[in-house]
Amino acid sequence: MPQIVAQDLSKTYHVPQRRRGLMGATRGLFSRAHRDIDALKGVRFSINGGELVGMIGPNGAGKSTLIKILCGILVPSSGYCAIDGLVPWKERIRHVARIGVVFGQRTQLWWDLPVIDSFELLRDIYRVPEARFRANADALVSLLKIGQLLHQPVRLLSLGQRMRCEIAAALLHSPSILFLDEPTIGLDANSKLSLRDFVRNLNREKGVTVILATHDMHDIEALAQRVLIIGHGRILRDGPIAAMRAETFGERRLIVDFSEDIGEIAQEGVRVLSRTDRRVEFAFDSRVTAAHTLISRLAADHSIEDLSVEEPTIEELIAKFYASHGAVET
Numbered sequence: 001m002p003q004i005v006a007q008d009l010s011k012t013y014h015v016p017q018r019r020r021g022l023m024g025a026t027r028g029l030f031s032r033a034h035r036d037i038d039a040l041k042g043v044r045f046s047i048n049g050g051e052l053v054g055m056i057g058p059n060g061a062g063k064s065t066l067i068k069i070l071c072g073i074l075v076p077s078s079g080y081c082a083i084d085g086l087v088p089w090k091e092r093i094r095h096v097a098r099i100g101v102v103f104g105q106r107t108q109l110w111w112d113l114p115v116i117d118s119f120e121l122l123r124d125i126y127r128v129p130e131a132r133f134r135a136n137a138d139a140l141v142s143l144l145k146i147g148q149l150l151h152q153p154v155r156l157l158s159l160g161q162r163m164r165c166e167i168a169a170a171l172l173h174s175p176s177i178l179f180l181d182e183p184t185i186g187l188d189a190n191s192k193l194s195l196r197d198f199v200r201n202l203n204r205e206k207g208v209t210v211i212l213a214t215h216d217m218h219d220i221e222a223l224a225q226r227v228l229i230i231g232h233g234r235i236l237r238d239g240p241i242a243a244m245r246a247e248t249f250g251e252r253r254l255i256v257d258f259s260e261d262i263g264e265i266a267q268e269g270v271r272v273l274s275r276t277d278r279r280v281e282f283a284f285d286s287r288v289t290a291a292h293t294l295i296s297r298l299a300a301d302h303s304i305e306d307l308s309v310e311e312p313t314i315e316e317l318i319a320k321f322y323a324s325h326g327a328v329e330t
Contacts, residue, residue: 005081010233011040012038043066043230053211054226054227054228057231067213083095083177099175100171104183137168163195167198171202178202237321
């Protein structure tokens with residue numbers, strides 16, 4: 001049975017609309033105009049326990065709204081959702097005891113308190129038994145390498161240090177589901193790699209279900225087994241990145257270092273993307289021309305020192321998918 005079930009979730013915001021000009025401002029004092037914004041429109045999906053699912057989409061696509069509904073922070077305008085049999089916004093106290101949440105641009109730690117004091121406060125809030133809290137805290141401190149940070153005020157931590165502490169704080173009460181909303185935003189390369197390794201091991205070894213919403217396509221490619229692509233408040237795609245790559249983008253790159261300078265190269269179904277000295281980068285559609293066929297043709301006519309075949313980057317893949325569905329990254 002799926003751990004998370006969403007059926008026809010919709011969310012409409014009723015927002016005030018400001019009238020133009022002095023007369024409009026004066027009229028607004030007595031009667032304010034409003035307009036409706038549909039953040040989600042009939043979203044349906046299910047997630048099994050132990051999955052690691054990525055959630056991506058342009059700004060304004062509805063990702064954060066969906067996560068807030070799943071966490072019980074927002075109430076949908078219509079539709080149904082159950083997580084471990086609980087409706088998040090109706091049974092919020094029982095629900096939040098089973099989930100962990102990390103928002104990359106918000107903190108659940110107290111700014112002026114040492115990290116360990118925030119942990120103790122969270123233990124009281126979640127009513128975690130002392131023995132379990134100590135065991136969890138010790139394990140998380142060791143895994144996330146934050147022992148030297150525990151007695152520092154949160155405001156003195158770097159962003160990478162704070163995010164490691166945020167993840168520890170979200171897991172102190174042993175949640176079965178972890179929601180991560182932009183967890184690596186602003187982090188340096190080493191911090192990103194450390195967090196990715198931790199999340200991957202948490203999912204594989206502890207069986208924690210992870211929902212990862214991010215704009216960082218490298219996070220998605222490194223971690224997600226399955227991806228939900230959201231645009232215009234709807235699920236545009238639900239499945240593995242590899243399947244989407246095969247269906248959406250058959251183009252591959254062949255980079256060849258020739259042994260000597262060569263003239264113009266004309267190969268059917270092949271484009272020359274760039275030339276630098278004796279290095280040439282070709283683009284070809286693997287659904288039409290197989291890589292080994294193209295390599296054989298080039299090797300028959302020219303001496304080759306080295307070559308490599310590359311897939312388009314994940315950013316190119318997602319950008320093309322957005323364009324094909326009229327969802328533009330902003």
